[in-house]
Amino acid sequence: MKHFRGTHSQAEGMIQKQPARGLRIDRINKTFGTYRVLTDISFTVVPGEILGLIGPNGAGKSTLLECITGLLPVESGTVSWEDENLSRQRRQQLLWYQPDNILPFAGQRVAASLSFFRRAHGASEADLEQLVDGLDLSPMLNKPLQALSKGYRRRVLLAIALLSRQPLLMLDEPFDGFDLKQSLAVMDLLRQCRTGRTMILSIHQLSEAEKICDRFLLLDQGRMMGIGTLDELRRQAGLSPEASLEEVFLAII
């Protein structure tokens, strides 16, 4: 396994170059018992940016998102927004994290669940209608979530996430369960919704990540292997400008 040389110093260097805007993650460490899941994770996300968390299964992507949201305690490290260290209450105001593989209120009709989250998030009915149309959820509104196929469940979860009004949206595996056409449609929707929002997308399918993310944070076994735009990562990996994200990822880890 290759290790991106000087990960910490370079990552920190990058942070120092960034203006104090957006989300700043500083030296997050997380262990489960004696198993270290995240090691010194530091990065920033600027407003309006889509950052892709890239890594194989078990790399620590979901854990990192839960640590940022405050759904998991960290051993050390800080999460700040515009230089403000975020308390749990402030995180509720600023961040929304949509976990992977959840089935909230599975027995209820999709319409009821979406209506609940629309009102809880303070979104308008027009917003919901737009999302229902955009995600082609109309035929499923009167069915319980648990009766839907994996793809439709994923769309409902995406709708719930996109109804949120927090400026930072974190989605765990948003394209999992979609075919290529559906993934492209979802990407279009995410691009439409990115105005005024920052997004962190945890993605293990590199081809999809390459299409939508502005920058990439490469994670492997809880360690940051690199961060930057695809061009920056290509240069860091010493690859040609035509190299795909997959090639870059394989070269770096």
Added chain:
Amino acid sequence: MPSSERLSRFQLARLILIQEIRGLLAAPALWIMLIIVSLLVGYSFIQAVELFSQASRTAKSFPELASGMNPMEGIFVPTFGAYYLTETLLLPFVAIRIIGLDKQSGALKLLLQLRLPPLSLCGIKLAAMGIVWLLSLLPALLVLVFWHHLGGHIYPPEIAVLFAGHGLYSLAVVTIAMFAATISDSLPTAAMICLAVTLGSWVLDFAAGGQSGALEILGSLSLTGMLRQFEGGLLSTTLIAAFLSLSLLFFLLTAIWLHPGRRSAFKLRNSLMVLLALGGLLAGASLAPRYVDLTENRKHSFNPADARALRQLDKTLTITIHLDPQDSRFLDLEHDLLAKLKRCVPKLELHYAATGSTGLFSAAKIDNYGLIEYEYNGRQDQSYSNSQNEILSIIYHLAGMRVTSEPVPIYRGYPLVADARSNRWWFYLILPLFFLGIGIPGCRGKW
């Protein structure tokens, strides 16, 4: 970003409350519980009326027996026994859902990101459970209506205490279930933890029956033991404080342990603080207990003149009892007199002398078996009687008091010969069908 119609915290709480109620109404476990409670209450009521009628026939022939015909003891306590079974064995399966299902489905991760602290979220979930629990009172209300229709007597304060007891018992079970679901990884584990507590309490109460010492105290402090005291129609501040403290303890523990983002040290420290605070509160409440006898026959009270006189005893009254705790004479003495004395006499010392006898028909191994010794202000007396009037006379004699009883209404009982079998279709068919009728659409996610 979607346009904003930001809700106030109160509006958000109300929205989540409705969502929680919806979730509970979609639970098959709830409707199964309601159908079972309907069947059990109906069966218990019909059986109780039959037994009460049999006893009433005798009481009508011998009017002196009529004063023992108390509808509270003969009808309502046995009928509400069905609720005890349901609350102990079935309610935990419904209550664990309000936390456990959200944990299992991942909904909790979303709810915890809304603008409400875990304490509020737990409060909303508990309120939703309380509202849904009201549905289970439907069979009980039918019992009251049918009993009244049969010509039976209802004394509202007694019924209110019975309802309060079951309400507090259910509250304790629900909060225990919530905490069990919070600390468990799965619903079956949570159910097992909760059942271990409720059934353990039942077993403890059963094992403590007729025992003395620590086991007796533990038994009376068990959930079942505490509920039984409500069934007796005696409202006690200590008992209410105990139920509320226990419920508050598990509720706060749930709120502390619910959020997975809190460190273990924080959870442990706060749990300890809650435990100490509520322990102190309970200890404080038990230092100055207050009792209200809400029975119609005032079975927990002395004549008002006796009660006033006993409260004026400023020296220590010592009573030494040479009876085996399992002896029926001891049990009568304890229930009919000692319990009342404990509530009235400011300084009462009870000594239970060791005995070798095991009961009325076994040979006593000591000569003074059955003797009760009294000591007050240096004066002593003794007697083998466990009659209330005789014992009070001894105490007044020792204290140098003369007490004349006040005239009080005589409780004559309410014997009734009736047949409740014609009501069985309500409990066995109509009510279950009603619950099915609204439960099936709920379970199909129609609401």
